[in-house]
Amino acid sequence: MTRLSDWMQASGLARLDAQVLVGTVLGWSRAQQVAHPEQELRDADLARLNALAARLRAGEPLAYVLGEREFYGLTFRVTPDVLIPRPDTELLVDLALQTFDALPPLSARRALDLGTGSGAIAVALAHARPVAQVWALDASAAALAVAHANAQRLLPAQRAGGAIRFVQSNWFSALREAEAAVPRFHCIVSNPPYIAQHDPHLPALRHEPTLALTGERPSADGLGDIRYIVTQAADFLHDDGWLLVEHGYDQADAVRSLLAAQGFRAVFSARDLAGIERVSGGLCPHPRATQSAPKIV
Ligand code: GLN
Numbered sequence: 001m002t003r004l005s006d007w008m009q010a011s012g013l014a015r016l017d018a019q020v021l022v023g024t025v026l027g028w029s030r031a032q033q034v035a036h037p038e039q040e041l042r043d044a045d046l047a048r049l050n051a052l053a054a055r056l057r058a059g060e061p062l063a064y065v066l067g068e069r070e071f072y073g074l075t076f077r078v079t080p081d082v083l084i085p086r087p088d089t090e091l092l093v094d095l096a097l098q099t100f101d102a103l104p105p106l107s108a109r110r111a112l113d114l115g116t117g118s119g120a121i122a123v124a125l126a127h128a129r130p131v132a133q134v135w136a137l138d139a140s141a142a143a144l145a146v147a148h149a150n151a152q153r154l155l156p157a158q159r160a161g162g163a164i165r166f167v168q169s170n171w172f173s174a175l176r177e178a179e180a181a182v183p184r185f186h187c188i189v190s191n192p193p194y195i196a197q198h199d200p201h202l203p204a205l206r207h208e209p210t211l212a213l214t215g216e217r218p219s220a221d222g223l224g225d226i227r228y229i230v231t232q233a234a235d236f237l238h239d240d241g242w243l244l245v246e247h248g249y250d251q252a253d254a255v256r257s258l259l260a261a262q263g264f265r266a267v268f269s270a271r272d273l274a275g276i277e278r279v280s281g282g283l284c285p286h287p288r289a290t291q292s293a294p295k296i297v
Contacts, residue, residue: 002046005037011053017062021052024066060207072124076150081142083212085120088272089191091279092246093124095270099187099242100129108133110183112236114171114190114229115139117212119147119164121189123154126163135185137169140211144168171225172232184238190229191246196222223247223254230258237284244281252277 264282
């Protein structure tokens with residue numbers, strides 16, 4: 001028989017990680033664990049703990065090992081098909097909610113989340129503003145399945161067929177092709193791939209999908225997808241709609257320039273909790289820079 005304290009010591013994990021695994025497998029709080037180090041582990045629990053610990057020691061992120069990560073006060077399921085939601089990205093949700101709250105009280109509120117991944121942004125928005133109409137797009141069918149499952153678990157309206165519309169789409173492609181009418185959005189949000197092709201941080205992110213980090217066509221400055229989104233978004237924005245994009249710690253100047261060059265108004269950047277300019281945005285160009293209007297309702 002192995003005692004809890006002996007397993008912790010032999011696990012080779014940081015104490016907190018070991019406690020999180022024990023919490024998951026035994027359902028024990030950290031206080032219980034500290035109070036009962038002599039607890040004998042059952043064989044099945046021991047086997048499960050060892051399997052999870054081996055994955056952590058091999059460098060797999062805790063969120064994938066546990067299969068979940070908290071974001072905006074909600075617990076999202078995550079698989080290696082989706083980027084792990086980051087606290088920095090909560091800023092994007094805050095800003096999107098501000099754009100909703102600036103609209104007249106009874107008007108519609110439509111948001112589009114491009115590259116939804118786990119669905120973290122779209123579900124957080126729909127959860128915070130149940131009357132909002134949220135569309136969530138992703139190029140990856142596997143990611144959409146994760147996002148859809150998260151919406152079903154976290155949003156009561158989803159079960160009744162409301163809340164979020166999920167669409168497989170390479171950025172705006174499905175919206176452009178859609179035969180059904182696509183509405184104009186009051187807010188387009190995206191945490192797109194923005195890591196540069198040779199970024200030194202990439203090896204540390206090796207467990208996450210490259211599609212979400214560098215995108216399909218990695219670029220030297222990491223801005224390829226943001227550039228594309230900024231040039232296309234006006235076609236899908238309401239006249240007073242905002243485009244809000246997350247970007248890397250050193251990309252704010254470049255993203256503001258892209259937005260300004262495309263005619264976006266009130267261009268700004270906002271800082272995350274670490275004080276880093278993390279999201280930039282602007283109001284729909286007026287008059288619109290591009291004239292290839294989608295079908296409008
Ligand atoms: N913020 C993530 C990171 O730097 C990357 C997310 C992204 O490329 N959209 O780890």
